Amino acid sequence: MKKILLVTLALLVSLFAFASDPNTLVNLTIGEPETLDGMHSYDTASGEVIENLYDNLIQYNGQSVTEFLPMLSTEVPSVDNGLVVEEDGALKYIFPIREGVKFHSGNILTPADVEYSFERYILGDPAGKAHWMIIEALTSSAFYTVEDWFADYAGMAYSDAVNADRNPISDEAKAKLVSFYEEVIDPRIEVVDNTVVFTLDGPFGAFLNIVCHFGSWGAIVDSKLAMERGDWDGKADGWWKWHDLEADEYAFHDFGGGSGPYKLVEWDRAQQKVVLERFDDYWAGPAAIKNVVIWGVDEFSTRKSMFEAGDADIAYFDPVYLDQALALEAQGKAEVTTGYPVSSITSLHFNWLIAEGSEYLGSGKLDGNGIPREFFSDIHVRRAFAFCYDGITFIDEVINGLGKLVPTDLPEGYLGFDETLPLPEFNLARAAAEFKQAWGGEVWNKGFKLQILYNTGNNSRQTVAEMLSYFVSSINPKFKVEPLGVQWPTYLSAQNNGFLPMFIIGWVADYPDPHNFISTYYASFGTYAGRQGQLFREWAIENVDDEIVAAIKATDSAERIKLYKSVQEKAIEFTLGIPLYMPVGLHVESPQVDGWYPQTARSGYYYYHLSKSE
Amino acid sequence: MPLILIGVTLIIFSMIWALGPDRLLASYIKSPEALKTPDAAERLIKKYGLDEPMPVQYLKWLGNILQGDFGYSMVGKKGVLPAMLERFPYTLELTIYAIIPVILVAIWLGVVSAVHQNKFIDQFIRVFALVGWSLPDFVFGLLLLLVFYSLLGWFPPGMVNTQFDLIMRSAEWNKITSMPTIDALLNGRFDIFVDALRHLILPVMTLAYLWWAYLLRITRSSMLEVLRKDYIRTARAKGVPENIVIQKHAKKNAMIPVLTVAGGSVIGLLGGTVFVETIFSRVGMGRFLADAATLLDYWSIIGGALFFSFIMIVGNLVVDVSYALVDPRIRLE
Numbered sequence: 001m002k003k004i005l006l007v008t009l010a011l012l013v014s015l016f017a018f019a020s021d022p023n024t025l026v027n028l029t030i031g032e033p034e035t036l037d038g039m040h041s042y043d044t045a046s047g048e049v050i051e052n053l054y055d056n057l058i059q060y061n062g063q064s065v066t067e068f069l070p071m072l073s074t075e076v077p078s079v080d081n082g083l084v085v086e087e088d089g090a091l092k093y094i095f096p097i098r099e100g101v102k103f104h105s106g107n108i109l110t111p112a113d114v115e116y117s118f119e120r121y122i123l124g125d126p127a128g129k130a131h132w133m134i135i136e137a138l139t140s141s142a143f144y145t146v147e148d149w150f151a152d153y154a155g156m157a158y159s160d161a162v163n164a165d166r167n168p169i170s171d172e173a174k175a176k177l178v179s180f181y182e183e184v185i186d187p188r189i190e191v192v193d194n195t196v197v198f199t200l201d202g203p204f205g206a207f208l209n210i211v212c213h214f215g216s217w218g219a220i221v222d223s224k225l226a227m228e229r230g231d232w233d234g235k236a237d238g239w240w241k242w243h244d245l246e247a248d249e250y251a252f253h254d255f256g257g258g259s260g261p262y263k264l265v266e267w268d269r270a271q272q273k274v275v276l277e278r279f280d281d282y283w284a285g286p287a288a289i290k291n292v293v294i295w296g297v298d299e300f301s302t303r304k305s306m307f308e309a310g311d312a313d314i315a316y317f318d319p320v321y322l323d324q325a326l327a328l329e330a331q332g333k334a335e336v337t338t339g340y341p342v343s344s345i346t347s348l349h350f351n352w353l354i355a356e357g358s359e360y361l362g363s364g365k366l367d368g369n370g371i372p373r374e375f376f377s378d379i380h381v382r383r384a385f386a387f388c389y390d391g392i393t394f395i396d397e398v399i400n401g402l403g404k405l406v407p408t409d410l411p412e413g414y415l416g417f418d419e420t421l422p423l424p425e426f427n428l429a430r431a432a433a434e435f436k437q438a439w440g441g442e443v444w445n446k447g448f449k450l451q452i453l454y455n456t457g458n459n460s461r462q463t464v465a466e467m468l469s470y471f472v473s474s475i476n477p478k479f480k481v482e483p484l485g486v487q488w489p490t491y492l493s494a495q496n497n498g499f500l501p502m503f504i505i506g507w508v509a510d511y512p513d514p515h516n517f518i519s520t521y522y523a524s525f526g527t528y529a530g531r532q533g534q535l536f537r538e539w540a541i542e543n544v545d546d547e548i549v550a551a552i553k554a555t556d557s558a559e560r561i562k563l564y565k566s567v568q569e570k571a572i573e574f575t576l577g578i579p580l581y582m583p584v585g586l587h588v589e590s591p592q593v594d595g596w597y598p599q600t601a602r603s604g605y606y607y608y609h610l611s612k613s614e
Numbered sequence: 615m616p617l618i619l620i621g622v623t624l625i626i627f628s629m630i631w632a633l634g635p636d637r638l639l640a641s642y643i644k645s646p647e648a649l650k651t652p653d654a655a656e657r658l659i660k661k662y663g664l665d666e667p668m669p670v671q672y673l674k675w676l677g678n679i680l681q682g683d684f685g686y687s688m689v690g691k692k693g694v695l696p697a698m699l700e701r702f703p704y705t706l707e708l709t710i711y712a713i714i715p716v717i718l719v720a721i722w723l724g725v726v727s728a729v730h731q732n733k734f735i736d737q738f739i740r741v742f743a744l745v746g747w748s749l750p751d752f753v754f755g756l757l758l759l760l761v762f763y764s765l766l767g768w769f770p771p772g773m774v775n776t777q778f779d780l781i782m783r784s785a786e787w788n789k790i791t792s793m794p795t796i797d798a799l800l801n802g803r804f805d806i807f808v809d810a811l812r813h814l815i816l817p818v819m820t821l822a823y824l825w826w827a828y829l830l831r832i833t834r835s836s837m838l839e840v841l842r843k844d845y846i847r848t849a850r851a852k853g854v855p856e857n858i859v860i861q862k863h864a865k866k867n868a869m870i871p872v873l874t875v876a877g878g879s880v881i882g883l884l885g886g887t888v889f890v891e892t893i894f895s896r897v898g899m900g901r902f903l904a905d906a907a908t909l910l911d912y913w914s915i916i917g918g919a920l921f922f923s924f925i926m927i928v929g930n931l932v933v934d935v936s937y938a939l940v941d942p943r944i945r946l947e
Contacts, residue, residue: 021777128654248692265783293780299892302759309767311775489910
């Protein structure tokens with residue numbers, strides 16, 4: 001018996017050693033894609049796979065997010081090369097389409113595939129997904145959803161035109177739906193000879209960023225294959241049957257339909273693995289690495305062990321494990337890159353008029369046991385809280401230095417970023433002075449009590465909440481700020497309903513243009529406007545909305561910079577929020593991997609650029 | 615059985631529904647970017663009928679279940695039923711490999727411990743069991759991983775190594791049971807079979823040690839009780855060899871309560887083990903349900919509860935039937 005056991009053990013152990021294969025790259029990450037179809041993709045894990053399976057019209061030039069190179073389009077449209085043309089106030093972008101490009105299916109890419117791809121995305125437009133970007137760009141911010149666009153055209157709500165079974169409610173509704181495609185959508189993206197022409201209602205500064213590679217919402221799909229797999233048939237009559245479906249009801253949810261440098265072998269959702277294989281007929285030449293395995297390994301200890309043992313080439317390290325990454329580097333087992341900017345900001349903003357029914361403002365009065373709903377509409381209160389944030393200590397101690405203080409909610413490196421603007425200042429004396437002026441001195445005399453929420457498990461938000469609680473309370477014993485950890489659903493729900501006195505939230509860029517951050521945080525129509533209250537919205541309409549709209553419509557960079565600077569100066573002057581930090585990246589790879597460079601617009605890794613030595 | 619299943623789902627459904635549409639919305643909103651469009655929240659609430667009354671939602675769900683539609687799993691990125699069926703073979707495989715050492719070793723140790731009551735071997739086994747019982751599975755699992763993978767490099771996490779994994783995803787591979795060890799043998803790849811076994815060793819050791827502790831204590835106390843019975847004394851008085859007294863007269867009768875617990879352990883293992891699956895990067899029902907609960911993926915939670923209830927009911931039925939095999943006094947009517 002003992003002998004059998006020993007022999008079995010020896011056999012098992014003897015088979016374990018496999019040399020690192022230069023043809024196979026294993027990337028250990030966290031999370032997994034939601035979908036492999038650009039239709040529903042709005043997360044970095046999905047984006048990473050899609051950018052390797054699909055091409056876009058244009059691509060970024062190296063690390064730049066403002067310089068472009070051709071991709072499926074043979075030229076980058078510009079006024080200088082005559083491919084951006086103004087006609088009656090509308091702006092036409094002309095993309096000459098590369099010939100001879102093969103899809104993974106063997107089908108040849110044509111301009112019709114480009115037209116189909118974008119029209120499919122616009123008409124599909126699932127709720128909460130990314131296609132508001134192209135709709136906003138085409139309509140000069142008039143619309144964000146195809147349903148609103150249709151309602152404006154047809155004079156009837158989409159839900160009044162199509163029933164729950166996806167059938168038109170009446171003949172009149174059907175006629176409107178058909179003509180909406182024929183008269184509104186179809187003319188926007190047209191094939192002209194071997195080009196595809198996009199017609200925008202007016203200038204939109206971020207348009208090229210939106211259609212550029214790494215944006216899964218601009219990935220070009222194989223239209224023939226899509227139709228064979230039961231997706232939209234490209235016709236006006238019936239497009240609504242494919243509108244706002246579930247992710248797995250679209251053709252490429254778990255099937256590759258692109259022309260990118262890698263083909264999909266399998267998306268194993270149970271094992272959290274995506275397996276890719278080099279596409280040898282790729283138009284720009286085959287990739288260096290043959291097989292890629294993207295593997296979701298949630299447990300850090302396991303990830304690190306596998307990376308250390310040489311069973312993985314790239315591994316995700318959370319910033320809190322920076323020391324361990326550096327230790328591996330010191331042993332020659334890893335190469336670590338850090339400090340490069342990431343297109344993200346984490347901020348704290350105030351609610352100028354807390355919604356009725358909030359349970360987080362104590363008595364609801366300025367009586368020492370609560371706050372009134374409009375507590376943060378007083379600029380002195382906002383300034384006082386801002387002076388209580390010790391950003392330098394937070395970045396050094398909590399996120400291991402993997403972050404930077406920035407003046408406003410605009411990441412470094414973006415158009416309009418201005419390093420001469422003042423950074424958030426930690427100054428308790430100034431905080432006390434502001435509190436003394438707040439609410440005509442009542443705040444200082446009576447004190448207040450409120451709760452600051454964070455979602456449990458998010459250590460950064462928790463620490464910020466505790467830090468503010470500690471420093472604000474230290475200024476005056478009558479000030480009580482209670483940190484309260486809640487589950488993510490409660491946190492999200494309370495924010496959306498405007499119940500939180502102040503909220504901590506991040507924003508990751510959809511596309512690398514200042515509009516994506518400035519409008520989100522500061523405009524009255526921005527994503528975070530509702531949670532800052534009606535009084536904030538009124539302030540934004542009066543003070544910054546016009547400049548934000550003008551900036552996205554301006555074609556001159558200098559003009560845009562000027563406008564964004566003005567908005568940021570007001571954001572600082574009126575203390576609209578506290579820009580807590582801009583994360584900086586951390587990349588850990590094995591010494592055998594070459595070719596990686598930081599690119600803020602990219603989701604995860606673009607394996608076409610990578611190679612691996614023996 | 616249908617009544618129990620309906621009862622279980624009704625309770626879970628009510629609890630989830632009580633969260634309200636705003637909180638349920640969180641399962642569709644992974645990041646704030648998803649709320650970029652002004653009416654995104656309202657559209658999502660309407661799309662998924664989150665604001666409908668609970669009886670309406672429940673009856674809709676029940677109607678869909680009867681048509682085989684368990685809803686869309688946010689965790690599985692596909693239908694709930696296919697997502698669970700995809701994971702179950704992996705859990706079943708781990709259970710099959712774990713249950714053999716769990717039951718055999720635990721019973722053996724329990725018998726040895728009882729027979730040598732209060733002697734050194736008994737004390738040693740009891741301490742061994744106590745440590746296993748006290749040790750959290752993630753701690754023990756991580757310790758094993760540290761020693762046998764990080765230090766010795768013998769037993770890696772995952773299912774099979776990457777090269778074999780690529781072979782198993784290629785066109786020539788015949789996927790029959792979705793259980794790597796069995797499929798490897800059916801495909802005639804003994805090397806892959808051995809590799810898959812190698813990846814099973816640490817998860818099996820972790821599970822086995824934790825379950826040994828429990829089963830061993832039951833076996834020991836049951837054996838001690840039986841060893842005090844008159845018929846054992848009689849057998850010994852008649853001069854029946856001690857080995858036969860233990861193995862034939864005592865052990866068989868002591869197995870009835872052990873069988874109940876062993877049956878429970880099989881059912882427990884079939885439900886999946888979250889930490890073992892997470893630490894060893896394995897696929898399974900436990901991780902699926904834990905992820906579903908974390909993400910408030912309510913269709914997966916309810917589907918999982920239904921599935922697990924079904925396993926519990928069938929498992930208990932099997933245990934009841936097996937009583938009759940062990941104890942002739944019990945008859946099925």
